[in-house]
Amino acid sequence: MNIKGSTNIVGLIGHPVEHSFSPPMHNAAFKALGMDYAYVAFDVGPEGLKSAIEGADALNIKGFNVTIPHKVDVIEYLNELDEVAELIGAVNTIDFKNLKGYNTDGIGAIKAIEEVTGIKGKNVVVAGAGGASRAISFYIAKYGAQSLTILNRNESKAQNLAGDVVSSDLISDVKSGSISEIDTYLRDADILIDTTPLGMNPHIDDEPIAKSEDMHGDLVVFDAVYNPNETVLLKEAIKAGAKPVYGIKMLLYQGAESFEIWTGRKTPIDVMEKALKQTLNLE
Template identity: 45%
Template structure:
């Protein structure tokens, strides 16, 4: 009999994780199953208790439970603590261990575009929410020399920079308007907000008038595959990267923690792109 894995979120009907993971189990001839569970915020504690009771082997956590779930776990990985959120849980003989594979998943997808030059890049993060925290944490750990944060509310960006500082050098903080004026100074621009996500596909998180022609522009959004931000960046000569790679990598890393085996990431990407109606991870 195979093992049961799952996803907790609200809503979860749109999730591509079941198809992605179940296909990976099939390709590896593992008789496991992954199922999405729609759990309201009021029922989260009961759901975790239920998972313990039935002995579910591992599960993912998505919006809106990534922070709250930490209360009901036995142990949380150090990086997940720094990020302040958990997206992957492993059941080790009845003890629930929480991890965050979002940051590392993003880093792995980004390195395919930047290579080792990432450490020397001047990086601008747009946004100051949970996704920005994950990206900032992992880029700081990787050793990126210069990190900047721009947000509509500058105070929130400053708070994030202070909380996530892991080195002697603080991240620089700007308003969106200030960042727009300085855009030519940045080698890598990363949108961590939901601005431009379907159905609001005509929105831009930042104006690109002053962008460097050889910059890299990354958008964590994957629906649409090519946001307006990426379209405009590409038209100005920038290299662009959408959020499919991050989604695939974070899922693959979770899969490895659960099973001890490496899934075929190319096949995982194919499943995601089939559901999104696209053809490429890096646009």
């Protein structure tokens, strides 16, 4: 990488960030397009968030991705929010041109799923009720799902999220329930989305949220976990003859959306995907 006085800086803020796969993905894209940009990860604790945003703005940094634990708290320091980021109440991308916040997590999941099937008119079950579930649920509603069911171990969290999605007026048929009864909800489901951390490295032998006998062959199963690539849930999906969607695709597409927000250039998806697979030792 040829760093010059003119090089534009974008990056990631979070705590911790050393595990991030975003730098090699974005830097490969910049290199492929011959762009004078570099992507860097910055470890920023909660106490340093305000000064990190103000400092980045003063230093003419072009954009940030935002990860745990800053996705909600960072909103306080922005000038405006994209419509969907405002609905979600969380930001994962900042464009410093106008200090505007976006949330590309949901669209990343949608584009990953749409490689296999459309969202419109489908019955979707989402497991988990945290930040990732919130981002994905609003996009599922926005893209025209017939129904949305949110399941969580803490049912009140699922119920609260379901209420927020209904109040957006994007979708009317939203239900909530216990993840322990997922088998009953999967009978009529077209798409299952797992936003829980179950099966994430190093806990690769966790009990999956659903077993192969709970699934049917027409079900599309997406797991937001991308390390390992083939999670315990996706192994069960393959065993059931269901269609797996890998978490690496969400990481890829949310990154591609951020890239286009910052640069106005079309993302070289194939280059980003190759870099991701190399980083995850999949190639």
